[in-house]
Amino acid sequence: MILLSISIFWLSVCVDPISADPHITVEAHVGSTALLPCSLSKDFSKTPHVRWRADNEFVFERNIDGTHVGPGYEGRVDVPEDKLRKGNCSLVLKDVRITDHTFYRSFIVEHVEATNTDKIQEINTVQLNVYSQSVSAQVGSTAVLPCDWRQLSIQTPHFEWRIGDEIVFERLGKESFQGKGYEGRVDVPEEELLKGNCSLVLKNVSVTDETLYSSYILMTDTKKSVLVQNIKLSVSEKSEDRKDDRSAPSVIIISIVCSVFICIAIFILMKYLRNLSNFRNSCNLRRCS
Numbered sequence: 177m178i179l180l181s182i183s184i185f186w187l188s189v190c191v192d193p194i195s196a197d198p199h200i201t202v203e204a205h206v207g208s209t210a211l212l213p214c215s216l217s218k219d220f221s222k223t224p225h226v227r228w229r230a231d232n233e234f235v236f237e238r239n240i241d242g243t244h245v246g247p248g249y250e251g252r253v254d255v256p257e258d259k260l261r262k263g264n265c266s267l268v269l270k271d272v273r274i275t276d277h278t279f280y281r282s283f284i285v286e287h288v289e290a291t292n293t294d295k296i297q298e299i300n301t302v303q304l305n306v307y308s309q310s311v312s313a314q315v316g317s318t319a320v321l322p323c324d325w326r327q328l329s330i331q332t333p334h335f336e337w338r339i340g341d342e343i344v345f346e347r348l349g350k351e352s353f354q355g356k357g358y359e360g361r362v363d364v365p366e367e368e369l370l371k372g373n374c375s376l377v378l379k380n381v382s383v384t385d386e387t388l389y390s391s392y393i394l395m396t397d398t399k400k401s402v403l404v405q406n407i408k409l410s411v412s413e414k415s416e417d418r419k420d421d422r423s424a425p426s427v428i429i430i431s432i433v434c435s436v437f438i439c440i441a442i443f444i445l446m447k448y449l450r451n452l453s454n455f456r457n458s459c460n461l462r463r464c465s
């Protein structure tokens with residue numbers, strides 16, 4: 177399990193630099209504080225000018241004169257000045273909301289005296305995934321990722337569960353589609369969906385299923401998808417597997433150690449008894465009492 181997650185980690189580290197966009201993903205629970213990482217390659221004597229944007233909307237800016245905060249982010253965002261001077265331009269986003277689930281970009285703004293213009297350079301991009309609930313499941317079990325769309329008034333829902341852009345399950349009336357790797361394992365039963373229950377049933381959970389799942393309802397009129405729910409699935413190994421792994425070797429070691437001790441004890445006892453009888457014998461010969 178640990179080995180697997182280490183190898184997955186390395187895999188993602190190795191794959192990332194190939195993609196054109198250096199892409200960082202951060203996951204945060206609704207209401208928590210998220211740290212969107214960012215770093216500048218040098219230290220600064222005076223405060224550098226940094227800017228954060230989300231999906232082309234202004235979020236936060238700090239320069240030598242102070243800070244500006246975008247609408248909807250009041251009291252929730254900061255790039256601490258002491259950190260920024262040391263080249264740490266990470267954005268601290270407090271009280272995370274479901275609407276914060278989007279793509280963020282950080283920029284460094286440099287004033288060019290000669291032309292009296294600003295030169296804006298992108299530093300990095302961060303995908304923030306916000307989830308409202310987490311579900312844990314054991315390997316091989318069936319997980320139900322809860323979802324409710326009753327607040328949306330739609331007659332025949334066209335529904336999707338996705339991991340990022342990848343479709344896990346899609347349903348339109350009786351028609352359904354199961355994504356690659358999920359064939360025969362996923363469903364949102366039609367009768368449940370019509371009742372307003374869009375929960376995803378995921379059978380035979382495996383370690384690689386551990387990720388963030390998003391459910392969307394597709395609007396027939398606007399052709400837009402509306403985010404309904406984000407669920408974080410955590411997968412643990414079967415408990416009996418873990419018990420076997422860990423207790424089996426220790427039981428063997430304990431029994432070996434015990435047998436060695438018992439052998440030594442018997443050996444010492446035997447030697448003692450032999451010495452005692454030798455002593456008695458020699459006493460008998462010498463008539464000492």
Ligand SMILES: *[C@@H]1O[C@H](CO)[C@@H](O)[C@H](O)[C@H]1NC(C)=O
Pocket residue numbers: 211255256259264265266268
């Ligand atoms: C950058 O600053 C944030 C707080 O603003 C801190 O939590 C984080 O650990 C810092 N990162 C580094 C690499 O120092």
Ligand SMILES: *[C@@H]1O[C@H](CO)[C@@H](O)[C@H](O)[C@H]1NC(C)=O
Pocket residue numbers: 320364365368373374375376377
């Ligand atoms: C929603 O559906 C799932 C499975 O499709 C089921 O396990 C769950 O109990 C349902 N929830 C409600 C509130 O009916």
Ligand SMILES: *[C@@H]1O[C@H](CO)[C@@H](O)[C@H](O)[C@H]1NC(C)=O
Pocket residue numbers: 316380382
């Ligand atoms: C469950 O998934 C594993 C692979 O993850 C597979 O080997 C096994 O056959 C599956 N079991 C069932 C009952 O489908």
